[in-house]
Amino acid sequence: MKVEKSRFLAYKSDLDLPIQQLFQLSKSAKSVIRLALDIGGGTGTFAAQMKLQNVTVITTTMNFGAPYNEAVALRGLVSLHVPLQQRLPVFDGVVDLVRCGRAVNRWIPLTAMEFLLFDVDRVLRGGGYFWLDHFFSKRMDLDKVFSPLIGKLGYKKVKWAVANKTDSSGVKHGEVYLTALLQKPLTK
Template sequence: LWPPSASYKSFSYLPAHLGFDMAAEAARFLPPTRSNLDLTVPQLLRIAQDHSTPIRLALDVGGSSGTFAARMKLDAGVVVITTTMDLGAPYNKAAALRDLVPLHVPLQQRLPVHDAALDLVRCGHAVNRWIPAPAMEFLLYDADRVLRAGGLLWLDHFFCRPPDLDAVYTPMIGKLGYWTLKWTMGNKTDSSGVRNGEVYLTALLQKPIGNLRGCFSNGLAEALQMELISDNIHLSLILPADIETPGRAAGQSFTIGLSERNPRSVTSPRMKENPKFFIQIVIFFFLAYVIIVSSLKLSDV
């Protein structure tokens, strides 16, 4: 379990404030709360129930030793995947020993989760102002990708400076277009917070239900899937967000860079930049019209 180079051979040697004091961890996410910034698991489950969004599968970004995942599993039977890094302490090992599901994933990496698969994404203390703004925006965009319609995004004690909250992070979060269920701010009163003049933000947001973006494309993909399933051909449809952001721009430039190495890849998803795709769509609808008209005539005969 412990690497030969490690200066510790037991969890008892690790600092308690890093999440390895199990007696203290057992009381986290339970009432009573210390301030309005806290959100307990019972409160979270009640809010989810009130908004008709059951929580069955969740992701905890920067989840430390997995305390939130353990509490959700114990109290509600929810499976929570914990992404964490073994930076200064064996967080992944601690989560695994607690019979949880840890993932060794850095914040700037795309989440290894299928689109629209999760009911909840929680961002813990690891998500804060020290993350570059483009990387932070990419993380929010990727959280939007993996959340289903009606899913919850929880920024838990995100900290930054007040001017940055107003000028950078509030507009960045607002671009998602989510409904606000909780938005609470408070001073960060530890030594670092007082020295840097930082504030906390706890926000619980819900991804809109009934978003019409891409409904036509989804219907087209489902129709094609029904035609091709007999040939064991399966389709997956991935739609980009309707927002132009630094994080998305960085992701697009990376994707285009990869596609330039493969001449067969389509480098542009837009019809104006890819006229062949527009022609294919026109041909598809023409053939569909011919098939429908022919079927109607045959049925009359």
């Protein structure tokens, strides 16, 4: 729990986006964050940290190997059991921020990823933010597949940080992490 309590609060590398920095970026763009959707939110730590900032976060998670939905609910947060291939159960253009956690990565079939990105676009309001948090893929796939796919949205890049994915033996299988904060245009 000690590690969980400090998640999303500290800046340790270029891949991190602390909540206070997120709010500073939002404030400088004269945008507000009141309602968010956390896709692949695990035990709801992001939602818990945002609740302290008076932001309501709906967390989607799956119970793979652990009762994640129950953990989110036990924290007094809103949890939804939604597979990535299902349309998000949210009205069009009402969400201020969509965060995709580590559950969204290169293992998702490309057609499902494209569906997810365009559904995120559907639920985000104009001026809202899309945050890909520690998305991992092969560097070549990031350059040739995922970056162009993300680019189809036509969003403004607020933050785009790429770093090698490493383990104790060094660079891991030519994979990289991407943290991207993108802002949807007010009108399309």
